[in-house]
Amino acid sequence: MVEYFHSVVLDKDKCNGCTNCMRRCPTEAIRVRNKKAIIIKDRCIDCGECIRVCPYHAQQTQLDTLDKLKKYKYKIAISPMTLYGQFSLDKDMNKVFEGIKMLGFDEVVDEGYAADIITLIIRESLKNNKQPKPLISSLCPAVLRLIQISFPSLIDNIIRIESPMELAARLARKNAMEKYNLKSEEIGIFYITQCPAKVTSIKTPIGIKNSNVDGAISIKQIYGDIVKNSNTAGKTEDFVMASAYGINWARAGGQSKSIGVDSYIVVDGIDNVIKVLEEIELGKLNNIEYFEGLACVGGCVGGPLCVENPFIAKSRIRRLSEKHNDEIKVSKEYAMELYNSGFACWTEEIQSKGTMKLDENIVEAIRKIEKIKKLTNLLPGLDCGSCGAPSCRALAEDIVRGYGKIEDCIFRD
Template structure:
């Protein structure tokens, strides 16, 4: 059985136990133990909110460093559409592509191009009788994991199509094998340039029966610094490389881009993890039945706001708008007939199954059943009534209610509540 591998981690040397991250975690995955933050791997969705919250740089993301990549291999760069929003006054996408080739990548396959295939596949899926509405995009891995763990009744509404970065890896590898018969499959490695830690986790967590098409995931921050040295804006590189992506794929970098590209009026697009959770609550209670498609992004305003991207997400969004205008980007049509008959694109499109299906039940050890969980919750509710209800975080749990459940589950001592001890004293 495979285990989910997280990108987000705590550097205990830097952690001061200040509790800033404790209350920002949307799934209450963090506790402070012995004055250090600890992440519950079963609950964490790799949203990166704690990285944003930590002023001491103690919350970090692991990913493949550029220096660890073997550039003697046939490395294919897979730049996320958000990468193109990082540069001031960028008027042609080709400068970025050329810069990646200058860095030593042998090829570039734009994730935006794969996103255009996902758009067409989703349109076909939404028109098919098997689509369960409202269908929920499976492009953001934070949302997929959140649904799997906390909203399991919505799982069958996730669109069963590979996210663009995975499809890009698959298509890039197939193209390289076709065009370079001298290469063996092991010579070809795909490298996704990611704006967020969740996509690192996705690629590193190979679930049973799943094929991952991305070999390495590196940080957009690191690539950006190298690209700045390599991009030659004073030279006309249009003759050497041509961007294959159109306006539809590039629009995926910001919220509503994916949903609007479907040209289906009944859609809802939301971003920011707290807003997303509210929408999922509504979806679970069935109050959004008039909607066909839901696009949810953990980051605001979409992937451009990921914690591994160097530029403020709102500025990056503006830069992308300018790039689309200045480069005269158009819709690049796909060969729909090829997609419709092409199982090549549809193969292996199911999001991975996570093993921690009971992560949110937080059951006591040795009692892995619903009844035991309900009893624990009931006990915790009763205990929470006797707590000060200040949600101060001094006990190391994010709220009094979470602390009560920790005590019931044997993960904390009642005496850890400083205020209660004072009240009793």
């Protein structure tokens, strides 16, 4: 089995063991041992919550740099829908895209254009969809990973349609190969990302064998250069941009509003997503047609690699979509052709990842579960984190696994 890539990494030299990241990790993937944080890879979903809360910037994202562009003959940048919210409403996005192009790219593709296509596909596919309800959006890779680990019974609910990022990359590669007679390996496609989960989905994608994206550069890395370039750019080309529907995908609720579904739930913030997924798993929301779950508060505009305040960015996206109020430029026939041919769909089944097994032997695993329960009852139940685990239950599990000892609890004699 190929080891799962994680974009979130720890710089131990910067970490002082403050436990902020451990307390905020939604999947209890972090421990503090010997005054240093440790990431348990089997639990991590790369949501970036630890990056957001670390005061010492010890949690970081593995990203590419612009130097990687030199490897390719033809370079394409995919500008995220989120980027619309990083600039004031009076900013000419043609100049922003030109500013990206001036960084060394031959072409800039708007991810929102792919979101327009997927909007049309979902609208049509919902009419005769036979999957269990509610259908779960495939937009957020952190939520998909969460389902793989903690809610495998809901895998069948996930809609089998690609994310806008991946579809944009597929279309861009295909068009460049046909237009310029290029080989696939001569084309480098880079996503300007707002979150580490997108980086992970490029390296180890869900639903496909290999991503069409070759690398990821964060908005934070190049934002200053984009601003500088856009301010000095002269005459620019008219880039193909998203409609109001595609732009709206950047904020929580924008996707559901764009596809026009009547009965849906929008949940942002990974802790809130977990709570609602629990309700879905218990069968309490079978009357809901669509579930839009996003790991970041506010949606993609709340990604930890953005520069703008997420609430300001979310407001801008909303106002911009209302201001544009234009129809999707893509035909429904073209969108459904991409869907029916499989071009816009997943090609692989999603497998349950599951959290770490207690034991391969089912009898021994049950015995360990009972031991964890007994140890949990012996602990004070304060979940103070002083032991280096996020909760008393987590410490009990660590003890059974051999990663901790009951003496780690400072309240035990």
